[in-house]
Amino acid sequence: MAYLLHHLLAASAARAPGRTAVAAGERSLGYAELDRLSNRVARALLAQGVAPGDRVGIFAPKSAAAVVALFGVLKAGACYVPLDPKSPAGRLAAIMTDCGIAVVLADRASAAQAAALAVSVPGLRAVIEAGPHWGREAAAGTTPPEQAPVPPATVPWEAVLAEPAGALGPDLAIDTDLAYILYTSGSTGAPKGVMISHRASLTFVEWATACAGLDERDRVASPAPLHFDLSVFDVFAACGVGACLAVVPENTAIFPARLSQWLERERVTVWYSVPSVLTMLATYGNLRGHDLSGLRAVIFAGEVFPVKHLNLLLAELPGARYLNWYGPTETNVCTWYEVPSGAGRTAPVPIGKACANMDAFAVTSGGDRVAKPGEEGELYVRGSGLMRGYWGDQDKTRRALVPNPCQPAYDEPAYRTGDLVTLDDEGNFVFLGRRDGMVKTRGYRVELGEVEAALYAHPAVREAVVLPVPDELLGSRLRAVICAEGSGGLSREEVLDHCRRRLPGYMVPDIVEFLGSLPRNSNGKVDRARLAGHEG
Amino acid sequence: METVINDYISREVVQDAALLPLGNATSLLETGILDSLGLLRLVVFVQERFGVTVDDVDLIPEHFESVDSICAYLRSRDGEGAGRAVGHG
Numbered sequence: 001m002a003y004l005l006h007h008l009l010a011a012s013a014a015r016a017p018g019r020t021a022v023a024a025g026e027r028s029l030g031y032a033e034l035d036r037l038s039n040r041v042a043r044a045l046l047a048q049g050v051a052p053g054d055r056v057g058i059f060a061p062k063s064a065a066a067v068v069a070l071f072g073v074l075k076a077g078a079c080y081v082p083l084d085p086k087s088p089a090g091r092l093a094a095i096m097t098d099c100g101i102a103v104v105l106a107d108r109a110s111a112a113q114a115a116a117l118a119v120s121v122p123g124l125r126a127v128i129e130a131g132p133h134w135g136r137e138a139a140a141g142t143t144p145p146e147q148a149p150v151p152p153a154t155v156p157w158e159a160v161l162a163e164p165a166g167a168l169g170p171d172l173a174i175d176t177d178l179a180y181i182l183y184t185s186g187s188t189g190a191p192k193g194v195m196i197s198h199r200a201s202l203t204f205v206e207w208a209t210a211c212a213g214l215d216e217r218d219r220v221a222s223p224a225p226l227h228f229d230l231s232v233f234d235v236f237a238a239c240g241v242g243a244c245l246a247v248v249p250e251n252t253a254i255f256p257a258r259l260s261q262w263l264e265r266e267r268v269t270v271w272y273s274v275p276s277v278l279t280m281l282a283t284y285g286n287l288r289g290h291d292l293s294g295l296r297a298v299i300f301a302g303e304v305f306p307v308k309h310l311n312l313l314l315a316e317l318p319g320a321r322y323l324n325w326y327g328p329t330e331t332n333v334c335t336w337y338e339v340p341s342g343a344g345r346t347a348p349v350p351i352g353k354a355c356a357n358m359d360a361f362a363v364t365s366g367g368d369r370v371a372k373p374g375e376e377g378e379l380y381v382r383g384s385g386l387m388r389g390y391w392g393d394q395d396k397t398r399r400a401l402v403p404n405p406c407q408p409a410y411d412e413p414a415y416r417t418g419d420l421v422t423l424d425d426e427g428n429f430v431f432l433g434r435r436d437g438m439v440k441t442r443g444y445r446v447e448l449g450e451v452e453a454a455l456y457a458h459p460a461v462r463e464a465v466v467l468p469v470p471d472e473l474l475g476s477r478l479r480a481v482i483c484a485e486g487s488g489g490l491s492r493e494e495v496l497d498h499c500r501r502r503l504p505g506y507m508v509p510d511i512v513e514f515l516g517s518l519p520r521n522s523n524g525k526v527d528r529a530r531l532a533g534h535e536g
Numbered sequence: 537m538e539t540v541i542n543d544y545i546s547r548e549v550v551q552d553a554a555l556l557p558l559g560n561a562t563s564l565l566e567t568g569i570l571d572s573l574g575l576l577r578l579v580v581f582v583q584e585r586f587g588v589t590v591d592d593v594d595l596i597p598e599h600f601e602s603v604d605s606i607c608a609y610l611r612s613r614d615g616e617g618a619g620r621a622v623g624h625g
Binding site: 086088250251253254255256257258276277280283284285286442474493496497500501504505506508510 | 551554572595600
């Protein structure tokens with residue numbers, strides 16, 4: 001019985017050692033090879049003093065090396081923390097310090113960058129290379145700058161390969177231990193680390209495998225990077241059935257025609273991404289010019305799929321099943337809906353019904369459970385798929401994981417999603433909007449408060465408000481309204497430059513405006529509704 | 537034309553200040569400057585600004601590698617008579 005994520009790999013490696021586990025361009029990795037290499041990585045981690053429960057950073061794009069690395073971490077009984085090499089250094093250092101990362105695994109191209117970053121992270125012991133340059137050469141000029149503090153030791157891949165490749169012996173974790181921490185936007189300015197246990201992840205993976213009907217013939221692909229929870233599906237669900245994870249090459253998902261070529265060439269059977277990539281594919285991908293008859297399931301999550309673009313996709317690619325999966329990082333996927341075939345849909349796509357072994361229910365503002373179509377309430381989720389909480393933040397955890405309001409007899413945690421929903425006539429939940437200041441842009445969650453906090457860090461910003469502007473493709477664009485100190489002098493470019501140094505790109509405001517003062521309501525609070533009504 | 541496109545990308549697409557100022561020959565792909573939505577916004581911009589239609593078959597890395605390659609692509613479109621530059625790009 002699989003009760004730890006890496007049991008999925010052990011089972012597939014025993015059953016089908018020669019099958020391809022990861023296909024990444026020229027480099028492909030069989031199940032036995034993945035199993036043995038990740039054993040070596042686990043031993044290299046143990047040799048660095050990594051103990052069960054320790055956090056290990058993974059500093060690499062999704063790749064064969066990264067998959068080896070994350071299984072190595074799990075086998076060592078540790079918890080992996082994906083670090084996006086494209087994030088600003090300051091944010092990465094804050095994340096690494098927040099959860100006390102002991103060791104970083106980096107692919108060779110990123111190792112020097114990781115070592116330079118590690119200097120500013122107290123307690124970080126080593127950077128270990130995960131894999132040689134499989135498909136990615138080190139960019140010129142990435143040698144670490146001369147730093148006064150001594151960077152942590154870098155363990156070369158050759159030393160990892162010198163570790164024994166056999167299985168490690170008794171498990172070093174139990175299913176309630178953390179498998180990974182995914183950092184998402186936090187309302188107070190600091191990113192929050194969502195802690196996911198093996199049990200929670202497997203609850204999702206087992207349901208997802210059945211829902212998508214995965215088997216070993218499948219070739220599963222998703223452009224989602226490892227720090228985005230969509231990647232849990234292609235990495236672990238594919239592994240569990242002995243299917244192939246096809247790594248989308250960098251930049252391929254950007255160019256729709258390239259993506260359709262790649263999907264055809266790689267014979268991808270199951271695709272999982274945010275809707276905006278599919279919108280681009282349907283609009284510019286020349287889907288009819290390619291043989292995509294093997295693509296049997298198209299799954300999307302992360303934001304609302306505009307019906308107009310979904311209809312186009314259904315018309316261009318009529319042979320596939322279309323699944324809408326819903327769930328914040330804190331719950332994994334918790335509801336789902338299969339889009340009926342045929343274009344011409346006008347109603348928004350529901351988020352659907354609860355997944356197997358999960359329960360989702362909505363509670364009205366009066367505290368009653370939403371039972372009839374048309375009633376509105378906030379969505380709550382309970383079940384084994386829930387997160388353990390936010391790393392190092394019990395207060396935030398208590399506000400998110402609340403006692404189930406519908407279970408007075410005993411304590412049971414339920415996750416308050418903050419999403420307002422209603423029921424349709426078929427009993428599906430339909431997403432209406434947010435209760436708070438969180439918006440989605442490009443499939444990423446953004447707390448408006450975090451962007452505001454970054455703006456306030458500029459000495460010339462007296463007041464700042466960030467508002468979402470609905471955008472068909474992006475979900476929301478971010479509009480910053482700023483009152484500057486003194487008589488002007490603060491430019492749009494200065495504000496953007498300031499934000500880019502502190503925030504990942506998807507959180508940098510798209511629109512920057514300056515006002516002499518902000519409108520206020522009778523309580524003295526900034527009148528967001530009035531500001532929203534006076535766009536541009 | 538280079539200045540107009542460099543300005544647009546620097547203002548609207550670049551997400552990491554460490555990459556500015558942006559050189560016209562700098563790779564927009566290796567640096568991660570361009571993502572799928574960045575590309576879409578850029579295409580909408582050049583279509584409006586230069587009055588050309590970018591066909592889906594032209595949405596390839598070779599044409600969007602750098603500011604220079606975008607301009608070379610747009611000029612080749614102009615040469616075909618596919619569009620006329622609007623304004624003073």
